[in-house]
Amino acid sequence: MIVAKKELLIKSIALAGSSLQLVISVIITVLYVQLRQTGTTDQFLFQSSYVWFAPLKIYFSSGIDGISLAMILMTALVVLAGVLVSWKINKQVKEFFFLLIVLSLSAYGFFITTNLFVMFFFLELAVIPKFLLIGMWGSGRKEYSSMKLALMLMAGSALVFLGMIGLFYASGMQSWDIQDIAKLNIPIATQRVLYLLLFTGFGVFTAMFPFHTWAPDGHSSAPTAASMFLAGISMKLGAYGCLRVATYLLPGAAQELSWIFIILASIAIIYGAFATMMQKDLKYMNAYSSVSHVGFIILGIAMLTKVAITGAVMQMVSHGIMTALFFAAIGMIYDRAHTRQANELGGMLKQIPFIGTAFIISGLTSLGLPGFSGFVSEMTVFVGSWERAGIFYRGATILAAASIVVTAVYILRAIGFAIWGNITNKEFLKLKDATWSERTATVLLVVGILIIGLAPFLFVHLINLDTTTIYQKLISNVLVH
Amino acid sequence: MNSYELSSLLIVALPLMSFAFLVLLSKQLKPRVAGIIGTLTLATTAILTFYVAAGYFFGFGMENGAYVHHIALQFQWLKFSDNLSIDLGIVLDPISVALLIVITVVSTMVHLYSLNYMHGEEYFARYYAYLSLFTFSMLGLVMAVNIFQMYIFWELVGVSSFLLIGFYFTKPSAIAAAKKAFIVTRFADLGFLIGILILSHGAKTLDFFVMIQRLTQAGSPYLAHFTATSFLGLSTLSWALLLVFAGGAGKSAMFPLHIWLPDAMEGPTPVSALIHAATMVVAGVYLVARLFPIFAISAPDALLIIAYIGAFTALFAAVIACTQTDIKRVLAYSTISQIAYMMFALGVSGWGEGQTEGFTASIFHLFTHAFFKALLFLGAGAIIHAINSNEMKDMGGLRKALPITHITFLVACLSISGIPPFSGFFSKEAILSAASHSNMLVYYVGLFTSGLTAFYMFRLYFRIFWYKPVQDHHNHEKHTWAMNSALLVLVLGAAFAGLIPFGSFVSATGSPIILPFNPSFSVVPVSFGLIGIFLAYFFFSKESDRADKTVAYFGGFYRAAYHKFYIDEIYLFITKKVIFNLIGRPAAWFDRTVVNGILINGTAVVTEAGSEAIKPMQSGKVQSYAMFFLGGVLLLVALLFIQFM
């Protein structure tokens, strides 16, 4: 009795906190837009800086631009939804929500800071909570998955850190700050090394082929909320890093070497899609489809055109929300039916229409149905990539575009097997539809998807200035040998 | 914003509203109420459409002797770059208005009809929601000002069709059909998308009219750059247009992408009438018509290819239609064949003076076909409703049981077989004469096909309403006012739509043309039609073994046609065997075994092995420790001296 009370208290605190985060981030957005309308053109707004390790030039300096703002909004949304979805958690509640909050904090910190060291601090702060979340509340081969996830991410972050030290030394040990380093003109030889280090390192976080294998196992063993965070937020940390650090700070190398990642991304997109087609387990399916979808992000970033980068950012947010919704729906089904095998399910739409509909919506989003966020972001990536002339880039774009068919195939298979059809298992006739918390979470995420999908111009307006900045740096880069 | 623009906005907006309304309140509303709301909304849009159409054709549409496109509304939805952006908007021009009439009228009728037909269905409200969604997307598609807007609504149409085909979502066959329809069209849309990308990059715009203007003007730099490069003898522009056409071919079920349409008949019959007969399937025709100037002026070779594909599909589908026994499938194949008619009509048309009649004829046929084909489907629906089967063998002699259906069906059959004075006659004449002027081969194919058409349609007719009456059926006419009125309204269209002087309204250039009509030309096609009808009468008017004899005579060919020339099997082979087993499975395997197994787990194994390998070092013997110590010293000496030297 007492325990139940206590748990409820904890949950309500978590809920209040995450709702507050959402409110605050919305407020910030409003302020930001107002400032921009008054014509402020600094790259980062709301800048602040506190001394941390002065001798090492490490300052806790923060600043927000459109891209990070978009990320923050997405994070806040997903976090709130995650808390709501995990309302039914009844084992080690305190620890669970504590770890969730740590994760969300690390994400916020990562997005708002402009100091590379602090960025790395938050990047790595996010690793261990994932390990524990999967290990302690997970299912299946949780030991293996959690350990693999932790180690691969650690390897990625090691690469990232080496790259960051490189940048620090390239600045003559004067600054870790993105804005200062952006002013530098780093010799191209250095750039090459650092670019590869950083992009690959962040790529591991983004589950870039061939460093993606932590994603399927991790997602499949993770509890619902953890999967939502993992695919929704953590992968975006990597993507954001690829854009903000690797590409933006090392334009010369980006122009020379981005082809490598274009290849990897195209492989990831098409091969991830085909691999998804063969999955029976819904979570595995969505994990692989995430691999395929974040491929679009990498592709957009690596194509180095303004439109493509815009598309990449859109895709980050869109995929963040969409995959969160997908995992939420899968999780709700799993909580009830206790199986995630598509062929063992069936008739869900008949028995639990709300959840079934949520599943269908997320599915349609992920296959890029107009009106949902997936469509606009993918189309932007395609149009942007097509601006890159040359048979190689065109080929990559066509390959990527081809994946929309495969996506349709596996999404519809999943819907056909799991959601439509007759109720095969008599047990399922007892299933109850979504609870209030789950409904709220779903509605929140759907609203997010719809806002981007129906009014993309708002989004583009938000990030336009910053993508321009990045693009300017990319084209106006002078090679130093 | 004048009243016309406002009402044209309402035309799109109303169905969307009713969709939203019905979805959100699907639980609360009583089914009947929901249905009536949907129907009334559509009726309103239909009325508005007529208002707008009248306004356009007899008022603001005409500028110095030619109809020009009128942008009722346009706003930037998603800006890619300075010259590329997705605009949403509403354009009024002859073809769009014509399509508006078709869509709203047929859709209204279907809504009305469904009130009875779908009575007592679970998810009744949801059905109406989907119908409204479809209507909304179709209208948006037709009114698109921007090729990307068209693509957006193109996808929406696809998904709503998917939802409607899969309306009986507990029925495996329905699920399969829905998936098939969506995936096949999606595959085609990929072509469309790439086509758009190429076009947009070449024309530096996504706006239809700017694009047309830039790619048709002689000596425009865009056009020059486009036609400069060529691949396999076709210019880049032709390739782009062909890719776009591929999208159209997917929706309009041109060979070889036609396979989804027959299966789509799994959906409720009114849906088939609306989507898979009258409206969505003609989207491809509309798309080509929309880009017609570019086709005709800058890429006639692409147009020619379209003509041949159309002609072949027309014949091919007609042959299959002769052999099917499921009445809805017969109608489906006839639909394919008829749409192919429209396609090749566009294909044979050109741009110069007097060559554009094919264009008009195509849209004309689209117009008339919508009515009689919808009528046929709704009639078939009535029959199925009455006897709960759509197999021919369960039918026969129903003319007494279903008088109204009988009459309306007969009219429709005559119309589709091109028997004067019914509507089909006029449009088909126009098409054939256009073909005869430009391409004899296509003309002959079309001619023969029209004969076949008459044959299989009347085979259907006789087999259902005459032949050997089936007893033990409670064959009273179950349908009530709603279904009947729908049939009766449509029969008017099927009968008299042909009398409209279509050419004076719709033409490629906008300036009115006169569709040639000379009885001397009509003799041949009509006689072909009559022959077809006679043969059908000969075989199927009463029970006999004549049909079977002939079938036996045709033998292998008949079987092939009966099995739709095994196209489905080929597709099945490609997907199941090739895609799944040769690509999907290996990909999944590769990921688990190679990437994960070797790259990732391999590292772990190697580390373990290393740890085992250096185990002996820690032997526990002080002396061996000391030896390692000395070894270390030597190592240091070596290192230092290497540096020192």
Add this chain to the structure above:
Amino acid sequence: MEQVPLSHILILSSALFFLGIYGFFSRRNMITMLMSIELILNSANINFIAFNKYLFPHQLEGVFFTMFIIVVAAAEVSLSIAIIINLYRRFNTIDIEDTTTMKY
């Protein structure tokens, strides 16, 4: 009378050094191992003295260092002996091969 050259003495000391090392490696008796360590230390001592006498005669640093070494060595040895005796008492062995319970 002329002196022995420094090199001779250094050769002697290094010989002693390596002898000590060899002894430490090859002997199984702990006491003998201690003795060989003594050899090593003494080689160092000889070095100190020699260098002091030959190279830097004006200071006595080497000599003093040697004294300290001897003292410390004594302490070291006494402790080792203590440990060895304890080993012998409790587990009656002074064979180095028997002290390998902890390994890997």
Add this chain to the structure above:
Amino acid sequence: MDNVLLFRFEIIIAALILMLLVMSLRDFNTKVTAFLGTMNVLLLVNFLIGWLPMYTGSYFSGFFRTTDLIVFEKNILNLGILLISLTSYQWLKKSEHRLEFYFLMLSSIMGVFVMLSSGHILMLYLGVEMSTIPIAAMSNFNLDEKRSSEAGLKLILSSAFSTGIMLFGISLLYGAVGNLSFDSVIANLHPDMLTLFAFTFILAGFAFKMSIVPFHLWTADVYEGSPIAVTNFLSVISKGSVVFVFLTILYQLFGGLKDEWLYAISILSILSMTVGNLFALRQQNAKRFLAFSSIAQVGFVLVGVAGASVMGSTSVVYFILIYLLSNIAAFGVIGAMADSTGSESLQSFKGLYKSNPFYALFMVVALFSLAGVPPVAGFFGKLFLLTAGMNSKLYVLLGFAGVNLVLSLYNYLRVVKYMFIDEAVTTVPPLQRNRQLTIALVTCTIGLLIIGFIPAIYQYIDQICRM
């Protein structure tokens, strides 16, 4: 008079030792709690006095010198012994030789202090020996336990051997420079054959004390054999102090040979990290596990040392401070475990979080600090070492460091997994707590959690290193 105050630390320790002698005569130590209480209080006082401002300078014609850095290092070590004596409270209560334990520990720390502030190689040598010999006695503390005596024997024999080698090196150095006071060594040092040999032998001697691969082999056995308190002392105090001295020797004494030793050091660092982690992979005995982990840690320290800059020494000192806290906490928990269950196997940690969340949390903080996971202080320590290491552009070294970050994370996460994820094989009883241990653990944990967020500490170290 001022100059006498220079010996403040040594004087206090000496006083304590004398006091213990007196006590042993009037066998005061039979009143267990009173005795231990007084000892802890005295150590605390000793630690606090260390922070009083004091003069720096040298004495005995430069044989003995002290600087702010040295003072700071001594303070760290004082904190170390205080915490160790707190953590080993339970064990000392049981053993009857607690007075001897303190006696030996203090004499060893005496040697350490001498070593730290030595200004002449003779002093250095004496300090090293004075600090080692008592430890050998300590590790043989459980006289009737074979493993303990074996540990003592192994330590004394191999350390004697290494001392011999080092002395030989020193003698050669004497031959090369003629005067062994640091200043003159620095002055007359020039890279020739003789000097290089001398340096090699000396380096080997210190590598042995810091248990750098391949001079590390004694470590695991001695750690495993000795009582936990002693292992704790070995791994923290003696190792830490030698690292401190090593900085002086490398940067100042042999700074002239930098080009020569840079690569040697980086090779040693790579070896230590890799071998240490690889061995730790298989260990089941907690002490042995920590032994290898400490070897790997030293490897990381060497990365910073290879930086050969002020940032290098700063980050090393900073890291040692953090390492000291982490290791003491870890050993504290292991000790508590051993005291109640008598098992030192990692297996017995399974499901610890369910049975003893209290200890599990301390342990996990310590382990994360060792693994270098934020927000625990170890994260900053390790990353600053890497940052410093970048200074001399040894990219291969950094690459290996990166690999080893992952390896070590695996090692520590394995234990975390035992405690948090796995189910207990035999349910661990709630471990008995005692105030002293709790105080120590809380101190360490709080320290680990906040050090990273108090910039002042790093800034202070940086400043005293620049002097």
